[in-house]
Amino acid sequence: MAEEGEIMDLDKEGRMAALATPEANTRSALLDPGETDLDRSLCHLEFFLSVLGFHPYSSFFNCLLCVSSFILFGLAAPISTIVLTRCPRGCEVYRVQRFEVSVVVFETLLASVSLGCISRNLFKYGIRKFLFVDQQHGQVDRFQKEYVRKIQDFFLLLLWWILPCFLVKIVREIIRFGIISQDSTWKAVVVLLFSVLSWIYLTTVFLSSCLLFYLVINLQVIHFEDYGRLLESDTDTFVFLEEHVRLRYNLSKISHRFRAFLLLVFLFVSASQFVALIQITGYNEIVSFTNSGDLAVASVVQVVGVVLCLHSAAKMSHRAQGIASVACKLHALLTCSSSDTSQVRTSSCSNLEGIHAAPLLITYSESDLESLENVTVHMNTQRVSSMSSYNKRQALAMYLQTNAGGITIFGWTIDRVLMNTIFFLELTLVLFVLGKTIVFTSK
Template sequence: MAGDAENLILEGDRLPTTSTTAPGTPLLQSSETDLDRYLRRLEVFLSFLSFHSHSSLLILLLCTFVFLLLGVAIPLSTIILTVCPHGGCDGYRIERLEISVFVFRVLLAAVSLACVSRNLYKYGIRRFLFVDQHHGQADRFQKEYVHKIQEFFFLLLWWMLPCFAVKVMREILRFGAISHDSTWKAVVVLLFSIMSWIYLTTVFLSSCLLFNLVINLQVIHFEDYCRLLERDMDTLIFFEEHIRLRYNLSKISHRFRAFLLSVFLFVSASQFVALIQITGYNETISFTNSGDLAVASVVQVVGVVLLLHSAAKMSHRAQGIASVACKWHALLTCSSTDTSQGRTNSSGNLDGVQAAPHLLMNYSESDLESLDNVSGLTNTRLVSYMSTYHKRQALAMYLQTNAGGITIFGWIIDRIMMNTIFFLELTLVLFVLGKTIVFTSK
């Protein structure tokens, strides 16, 4: 029966999602107006960032052109304009650091665009976010969905503003150094640097926040599942719902595993390269000539924190369901409507056959075995209770051994892995910041 339930869920996941938006259904359309509006805004915003989600070849070429222009050509031109072949630039830049920052910034943005665009093109915005209408949940969770999408834009703005302020301050300091050589070149470098930085940073952080949004939408369903355990329903319903939730987590892990692994590797490589370059540089390093490295390091660690926090939160919620189910099973087993109608004799059996069915939930499984010889207890109510008990026990054991979570090729991203990766990245970033955010008196 479990296999049939899982096959039914997998078949239902492939059903079309346009049934509730077909013409002639104004009631369903009006109930999803807010959700449709915010999903459209999110899709338009991602399209402006060159995330490809359509089958048109023209749009694909346009997105590629925008990325090559804003993400590659413009920042590369700033590096070329600020090259100091004769060493007379008063030390306002270090070419090797600028090139390494540029390379890793472009790599992270390219990986973000490739992974997210592939999923958007393949599944669409609704299936990508698991806003499944055919499960009948879009109406129930519409307010929560809208709130999480609003939170996506809020978090993006909240993380971009402080990094943008530091970036502008650094560019203004560099503008003052470059303007002595050429004013027009300083203006072009200032505008091009800020423009390309905004684009590449927004692409990278938007991808990280999209993963965070997908996780937050699934957290809504896991919280609803915990509330579902408080109801007196068939155990098979709980089992089928958990199969669907765990299947969604498997699909999320499969869609984002390349992105997560690439981000972790590129960020670690970027920090190691910066560490080697800074320790091997003999001249004075200040915020003016290497502040871009500090800004890039902060952005990278913010993206890693967003990814790790989201994945670990989801794994923690998935693993916590087992404890909730065990508590639910224990409460139903130990609860009783009347604890004063029966007495136990010296052999541990209950006196009073009529009171026994009401007191069965006060006994553990071993105590129930001692009641087998009492006449009148092998009735329909006892069989029904024992059947329900074993179903709950099977569900609790299943949830304990099949908790699930966000994985990268089988490795669960839990709090242990999150702490390991986070403190490794934080150590590297703090060392880089300690070497770059230095204001000299010269």
């Protein structure tokens, strides 16, 4: 009887568990315990980019909404403000909006370049492959906290850069509102709303694209810092070589994806600054906050975007170049501290012929990069096993010295040398413009 009672209790507990299972499954589906912090951060980032229009190809409705938003806030609104504030050359409103046409033109150009380049990459690769946080190499769990922190920094930086510029923009628009309202109040209200909404949209699109490049680079910095720690561990040299090939391959893909965006941004921002310089130096009246405040805000936003791109690219290039010095230092320390003199005497590089280095040293094109997603490094294990520890470290140091990698634009590595070159070219052009526009006459 006792056994029958125990069997009945077990059956009762089993039926209760079976009845409770659907509810438990429903609760687990609602809570989604498999979703990580990184997944939620990526969803928030993707939704934010979709709202701005960076992901227009997910559906026809989204595509229509993105195109409509750009036409409304990027083209119709700024053109309407210019048309509504037109007046004869000598009027006060004309002096207020003296530099507004050039500002609107370059803001629209930069926003269109940002939307076109970033949207193409997001549609082609998706948000995970675009940021290189996919599950391909099994490193998401290790770097998940760093990934989430970098994505949160994306939103914080965007807020910190837009907020002060927005306050300056509002003050300037209020001043213009007071001037236009003397003629027509409804016209002043329309100009104020259109100008502010258009500026918020165009500025957010441009800075978001620059910060996306900044985010992609900072996520790769995490991997290079981890690679520097990996070099200090007692690991097989082949592991170091294979990991560096993968990191350099990722940098090559980033350079190919962003090269057109970076080049166009540099050109348009430089052109905008020179047009503004020519307009200011050729303006005969007093330059004040009322008539040039919009120009100042636009210049700050454009320079901030360029600085973010240059700083992140140069930071990544120097991190990649610094890996070679770390490897050489460790190689020298291990060689000097080694008591095995036979390894030092066998420092000839003749044994390096066993490495099939051709697949590692080729600079691939974009089509080659896409076709070699899953390429792994193959080596002659029989000959590698016969190499001494010294020769392995020497081969790795030589490889890292000649294949440092970095962010490039059509072969030009973005580092301090290129930044100094750009600075002196810009300074030369500025001095040339000032020499042609500012003339001192002596009586």
